[in-house]
Amino acid sequence: MELFTVNRYTEDLRTRKDKEQKTSNEDEILQKLLQKAAKRKRKHEKAETRKQEEAPPEEKPQVEDTKVDEEEPAAKETRKEEATAVEDPTNSQDFKILGDNDSAMRKKVTEVLPPWLAYPTIIEGGSLLPDDDLEAGKDEASIENLSYLKDHTRQALKQMKIKRLFPVQRTVIPWILEAQGQPAPLRPRDICVSAPTGSGKTLAFAIPIVQLLNNRVRCKVRALVVLPVAELALQVFKVIRALCSKTELEVCLLSKQHRLEDEQEKLVEVYKGQIYSKADIVVTTPGRLVDHLHATKGFCLKSLKFLVIDEADRIMDAFFQNWLYHLDNHVRETANQLLAGTQPPLCLKELYATYGKVPHKLLFSATMSQDPEKLQNLRLFQPKLFTTVFALPVPKSDEQADGDEETTPNTGHFAGKYTTPAELTEQFCVTELRIKPLTLFALVEKYQWKRFLCFTNSTETANRLAFVMGKLFSTGPTKVAELSGKLSALVRAKTLTDFARGRINGLICSDALARGIDVADVDVVLSYETPRHIKTYIHRVGRTARAGRKGTAVTLLTEQEQAQFKKMLNEVGKALGEEISVSADTEVRHADIYKQAMEDLRKRQEKEKTIKIVQKRRVAQQTVLHKKQEEAAVNPSRPLTLMQKLQLKAGGARHVADEPHQKENKSKPTAKKGKGKSKPKETKKQRLAKQRKAIEE
Numbered sequence: 091m092e093l094f095t096v097n098r099y100t101e102d103l104r105t106r107k108d109k110e111q112k113t114s115n116e117d118e119i120l121q122k123l124l125q126k127a128a129k130r131k132r133k134h135e136k137a138e139t140r141k142q143e144e145a146p147p148e149e150k151p152q153v154e155d156t157k158v159d160e161e162e163p164a165a166k167e168t169r170k171e172e173a174t175a176v177e178d179p180t181n182s183q184d185f186k187i188l189g190d191n192d193s194a195m196r197k198k199v200t201e202v203l204p205p206w207l208a209y210p211t212i213i214e215g216g217s218l219l220p221d222d223d224l225e226a227g228k229d230e231a232s233i234e235n236l237s238y239l240k241d242h243t244r245q246a247l248k249q250m251k252i253k254r255l256f257p258v259q260r261t262v263i264p265w266i267l268e269a270q271g272q273p274a275p276l277r278p279r280d281i282c283v284s285a286p287t288g289s290g291k292t293l294a295f296a297i298p299i300v301q302l303l304n305n306r307v308r309c310k311v312r313a314l315v316v317l318p319v320a321e322l323a324l325q326v327f328k329v330i331r332a333l334c335s336k337t338e339l340e341v342c343l344l345s346k347q348h349r350l351e352d353e354q355e356k357l358v359e360v361y362k363g364q365i366y367s368k369a370d371i372v373v374t375t376p377g378r379l380v381d382h383l384h385a386t387k388g389f390c391l392k393s394l395k396f397l398v399i400d401e402a403d404r405i406m407d408a409f410f411q412n413w414l415y416h417l418d419n420h421v422r423e424t425a426n427q428l429l430a431g432t433q434p435p436l437c438l439k440e441l442y443a444t445y446g447k448v449p450h451k452l453l454f455s456a457t458m459s460q461d462p463e464k465l466q467n468l469r470l471f472q473p474k475l476f477t478t479v480f481a482l483p484v485p486k487s488d489e490q491a492d493g494d495e496e497t498t499p500n501t502g503h504f505a506g507k508y509t510t511p512a513e514l515t516e517q518f519c520v521t522e523l524r525i526k527p528l529t530l531f532a533l534v535e536k537y538q539w540k541r542f543l544c545f546t547n548s549t550e551t552a553n554r555l556a557f558v559m560g561k562l563f564s565t566g567p568t569k570v571a572e573l574s575g576k577l578s579a580l581v582r583a584k585t586l587t588d589f590a591r592g593r594i595n596g597l598i599c600s601d602a603l604a605r606g607i608d609v610a611d612v613d614v615v616l617s618y619e620t621p622r623h624i625k626t627y628i629h630r631v632g633r634t635a636r637a638g639r640k641g642t643a644v645t646l647l648t649e650q651e652q653a654q655f656k657k658m659l660n661e662v663g664k665a666l667g668e669e670i671s672v673s674a675d676t677e678v679r680h681a682d683i684y685k686q687a688m689e690d691l692r693k694r695q696e697k698e699k700t701i702k703i704v705q706k707r708r709v710a711q712q713t714v715l716h717k718k719q720e721e722a723a724v725n726p727s728r729p730l731t732l733m734q735k736l737q738l739k740a741g742g743a744r745h746v747a748d749e750p751h752q753k754e755n756k757s758k759p760t761a762k763k764g765k766g767k768s769k770p771k772e773t774k775k776q777r778l779a780k781q782r783k784a785i786e787e
C-alpha cells in the first residue's frame with residue numbers, strides 16, 4: 091500500500107491528444123453531475139408538492155424522514171463529487187471560509203450573573219444617624235430592644251459606646267444566628283455581604299460568632315478571621331476582643347507585627363505532653379496564617395466553625411499567596427474533611443456527612459467582586475448575597491450626563507458592589523501637573539482642614555509629596571507625615587497613633603492603607619492622583635464619612651484626567667460632584683517657598699541616587715571577593731589575587747595559605763628522620779620570608 095504519493099508536474103510529457111481527451115472527459119463528468127443535481131432538485135420539489143397536497147399532516151413527517159434518510163448517502167456522494175469537480179471552491183455557495191468576516195456568524199454574548207448574584211437580599215432601612223439623635227427607648231434598632239442580642243453582648247456594646255445597631259448589622263446578625271440554629275443535617279448557606287465603607291461590617295460578623303461560640307466547653311480554634319493587611323487585622327482583633335470582654339472566649343492576633351515564637355506561645359500550650367489550643371477566635375493575615383500552618387505544632391483547625399474573609403475581594407485578588415490552598419490542605423490532613431462546599435444538589439447522605447464539619451464562610455467587603463470565577467475559588471456553599479443597593483441610577487450616555495444630572499434607573503441588575511456612604515460629599519479641583527503640590531497646600535490652607543488623608547498611587551510619590559508638603563507647612567502649625575507600605579509596620583503603627591491622637595494633622599498615604607483603616611473624624615480624603623480603579627476610589631473615600639458622620643472627598647484633576655475620571659464614576663452610576671478651586675494667585679504667593687521645596691527635593695533625590703549607586707557597587711565587590719575567597723579555600727594551589735593577598739596579610743584568611751605549608755612541614759621531618767639527618771632550626775625571620783614567598787607565588 092502506498093503511504094505517500096509524490097505529485098509531479100507531468101504536463102510536458104502528455105500529448106495534445108491526451109489533454110483534449112481529458113478536457114472532454116471532465117466536461118462530460120460535469121455535465122452529468124449538473125444533470126443529476128437538476129434531477130434531484132426536481133424530485134425534491136415534486137415531493138414537497140405531494141406532501142402539501144396529499145398526505146395527512148400526522149403521517150407526512152415519517153415518510154419524508156425515510157426519504158431523506160434514503161437519499162442522504164447518495165446526496166452526500168454527489169456533493170463530494172461536485173466538490174472534486176469544481177476547481178475553485180470559493181465559487182460554491184455552500185462553502186464557508188473560516189475567518190472570513192462576511193461569512194462568520196457574530197453572536198452577541200450577554201453577560202448573565204448567577205441567580206444568587208443577580209437577585210440578592212437587600213439591606214434596608216434606617217440611616218447611620220449618630221446615637222444622640224435618637225431616644226434609645228423608642229428606637230427599634232436600640233440594642234435594648236433587639237431580642238437576639240445576649241446580655242454579655244449588650245454589656246460589651248455599651249462599653250464600646252454603641253447604643254443601636256446599623257442596618258447591615260440588623261440584617262446579617264439575626265440571619266446568621268437563625269441559620270446556625272437549624273437542626274442537622276441542614277447546613278447554613280455561605281454568605282457574601284456588600285455594604286458601604288464605615289457601615290459597621292465588623293460587628294455584623296463579630297457579634298453572631300461571639301454569641302454562638304460562647305457556650306463552648308473546651309477551647310479550640312473555632313473561628314478564623316482573615317484580613318489583607320496587619321493594620322486591619324489589629325483593628326478587627328481589638329473589636330472582637332472588646333466584644334469578648336464579658337465572655338470566656340480567647341482571641342488571638344497573628345500578623346507580621348510580632349515574632350512568630352511569641353504568637354506560637356499565645357496560640358498553643360503543651361501540658362503533660364498534650365497540646366492544647368489557647369485561642370477560640372484567631373484573627374490573621376493570609377501570609378501569617380500560612381506561616382503558622384507550617385511552623386506551629388499543634389495549631390489545629392479541625393474544629394473550625396466559621397471562616398470570615400473581610401475585604402474579600404482584595405484577598406481574592408491576591409491569590410498568589412495561595413493561602414486557601416494551604417488552609418484547605420491543613421484541614422484535610424487534620425480531620426480528613428473538605429473545606430470545599432459541595433455543589434448543589436446535595437443528597438441527604440452528603441449533607442449528614444458534611445454537617446458540622448465544614449466551616450460556615452462569611453465574606454465581607456464594600457466592593458464585593460461580581461466575578462463568579464473569582465468567587466468560585468472560595469467554593470461557597472449555596473451562597474447568598476446581602477447588599478445595600480439593588481440598582482444604581484446610571485446616566486444614559488455621556489452627552490446626556492453633560493446636559494443634566496438626571497439619571498435613569500437601571501433596574502434588574504445587581505449594582506450594589508460599589509456604594510459610598512450617604513453622608514459623603516464628593517468634590518473635585520482642577521489644577522496643573524506643574525503646581526499640584528501647591529494646589530494641595532492651598533486647599534488645606536483655604537478650607538482649614540485639621541485632619542486629612544491624602545492618597546497617591548505609589549509609595550514613591552507618597553514619599554516625595556510628604557517631603558514637599560513638610561517643607562510647605564514648615565512655617566505653620568499643620569503637621570504632615572508619610573504613611574506608606576514602604577515604611578516598617580512599627581513606624582506605620584506609630585504614625586497612625588500620632589494621627590489618631592491629633593499630633594499629626596495630615597497623612598500622605600499610598601493605597602496600601604486605603605482599605606478598612608478606621609480612624610475617627612477624618613474631615614477630608616484627598617486623592618492627589620486619580621485612582622486607577624473605581625474600587626480604589628471607593629475605599630479611599632471610605633476613610634471619611636464613617637458610622638453616620640459627615641465627610642468630604644476631593645480629587646485633584648488635571649484637564650486631561652477630568653474626562654477619564656468622570657467616565658470611571660459614570661460607569662458605576664456616580665457623578666463627578668461639585669467643583670472647588672483655590673485662588674488664582676496661589677502660585678505667586680507661595681512661589682518662593684515652593685521653589686525652595688522643589689529644589690530641596692531634587693537635591694535629596696540626587697543624594698539618594700548616589701548612595702544607591704555606591705551601595706550597589708559595594709555589594710557587587712563584596713560578592714566577587716567572597717566568591718574568590720571560597721575558590722581559594724577549595725583550591726589552595728591556585729594563585730591568589732592582590733586583594734586576597736592583602737586580606738591574607740591582614741590575617742583574615744591566613745590559614746588558607748598556611749595549610750599546604752604546614753602539611754609540607756609536617757611531612758618533612760619523617761622523611762628526614764629516615765635519612766638520619768637533622769635540619770638546622772628555622773629562625774622566625776626565615777619562616778616569615780618563606781610565608782611571604784608562598785603568598786607571592
Ligand SMILES: Nc1ncnc2c1ncn2[C@@H]1O[C@H](COP(=O)(O)OP(=O)(O)OP(=O)(O)O)[C@@H](O)[C@H]1O
Nearest residue numbers: 252254255256287288289290291292456606608637
Ligand atoms: N452600631 C454602631 N453604632 C455606632 N458606631 C458603630 C456601630 N457599628 C460600628 N460602628 C463604628 O463604625 C465604624 C466603622 O465600622 P467598621 O470598621 O466595622 O466599618 P466597615 O463597614 O467594616 O468599613 P470598611 O468597609 O471601611 O472596612 C467604627 O468606628 C465602628 O466603631
